[in-house]
Amino acid sequence: xxxxxxxxxxxxxxxxxxxxxxxxxxxxxxxxxxxxxxxxxxxxxxxxxxxxxxxxxxxxxxxxxxxxxxxxxxxxxxxxxxxxxxxxxxxxxxxxxxxxxxxxxxxxxxxxxxxxxxxxxxxxxxxx
Numbered sequence: 001x002x003x004x005x006x007x008x009x010x011x012x013x014x015x016x017x018x019x020x021x022x023x024x025x026x027x028x029x030x031x032x033x034x035x036x037x038x039x040x041x042x043x044x045x046x047x048x049x050x051x052x053x054x055x056x057x058x059x060x061x062x063x064x065x066x067x068x069x070x071x072x073x074x075x076x077x078x079x080x081x082x083x084x085x086x087x088x089x090x091x092x093x094x095x096x097x098x099x100x101x102x103x104x105x106x107x108x109x110x111x112x113x114x115x116x117x118x119x120x121x122x123x124x125x126x127x128x
Contacts, residue, residue, distance in 0.1 A: 013126045014041065014097050021048045026122055028092035029053065034079055034109060035099030039067030042095075046072075049093055057084060079112070080105040086116045096125040 010018070020026075028049040033042040036056030046054045056072040057079065058064050064074040075085055080103045094113045100106045113123055 010041070011098065011126075017095070017097070017124050017126050018044065018048065020124075021045065026093065028122070030091045031055070031093045032057070032084070032086070032091045032095075032113075032116060033072075034094065034096040034113060035102075036064075036067050036072065036074070038063045039070040039072045041097060042067065042072055043070050045093075045095060051093070055086065055091070079103055079109040081108055084112045084116055088115055089118045091116045092118055092121045094123045096123075098126060100125055101127045 026049050028051050030053045031046050031049060031051035032055040033045065034057050036042045036058050037060075039056055042054060042056050054072050056064070056067045056074045057077050058067070058074070059076065059078055061076055064076055067074050077084065079099065094117050096109065096113065100109065103109055117123055
């Protein structure tokens with residue numbers, strides 16, 4: 001896969017999730033990526049869905065700096081225990097690509113994802 005003209009390796013499950021977003025023409029104004037890393041995949045998802053406001057969460061300060069440079073509004077959080085600093089029901093799309101299997105308490109991430117997700121919108125989780 002190419003993101004911004006560069007080859008990016010994606011595990012097949014993530015690639016398939018991106019294909020589903022394209023195939024079903026999912027559109028979202030606000031998008032939150034849990035475990036956003038450096039923001040390359042976040043940026044691609046935002047482009048696919050047409051998101052105008054993009055948020056990313058990660059625990060790693062260094063990768064969040066890179067995501068910020070891509071225009072992503074970032075939060076440094078531990079998804080096993082922290083609350084996402086967004087209002088209830090304010091996000092159209094939430095993704096969690098290859099993050100849930102790294103959490104000590106994945107229930108917290110799931111609760112928070114569904115708390116910030118607008119009723120009836122889309123949540124996609126992919127594990128490795």
